[in-house]
Amino acid sequence: MGYPSRDEAWALLTEYTQSESLRKHALAVEAAMRAYARHFGEDEEQWGVVGLLHDFDYEAHPTLEEHPQKGAEILRARGCPEEMVTAILSHASHTGVPRETRMARALYAVDELTGFIIAVALVRPSKKVAEVKPKSVKKKMKDRAFARAVNRDEIREGVEELGVDFDEHVRRVVTALASIAGALGLAGPPDEDA
Secondary structure: OOOOOHHHHHHHHHHHOOOHHHHHHHHHHHHHHHHHHHHHOOOHHHHHHHHHHOOOOOOOOOOOOOOOHHHHHHHHHOOOOHHHHHHHHHOOHHHOOOOOOHHHHHHHHHHHHHHHHHHHHHOOOOOEHHHOOHHHHHHHHHOOOOOOOOOHHHHHHHHHHHOOOHHHHHHHHHHHHHOOHHHHOOEOOOOOOO
16 A cells, blocks of 8 residues: 555544544654654655654553554554554564664654653743753753653653754754644744734
8 A cells, every 4th residue: 555645644543542632742743753854855744644643553552562563553454564664663662673764763763852842842931832942851851850751761762863963853853843833732822912
């Protein structure tokens, strides 16, 4: 079959994922993956679909024994390419699937970071993701009580595996998230002058 279209991927995501927060996470990772596809000169549609679908099975199969393995089975049954399935499997370290492609490394590098950047944006008075700076992200990463569910080691490993500068990585992901800030609820309050 090849890669699903963006519309097909969205339909699959919404079939399995009812949670608004999980859907927003999928949109955030999709945006970051598209940004990295552009950066590396790769296929933006393919990378975006991988980002959109990386956790589509999580709500139905939230355990380490099932996620993302059950999702991989579903994608294979639908004829999705193995490169896509492997990238999705490898974003979860517990699967033991190595991240051998740039796509897989990018997915791993942006997955936890998108959630962390969103958490940083939400504690800002403006709640604008576009205002999040690398310095703020670094400071909040040192605070173990802040967004404690986010795995900081995976953020650091992802940057290292992808071979990018941390600050540049944060800026690229922030820019990607800012491009869909309205969908994420992170555009900030409406301008009072408008």
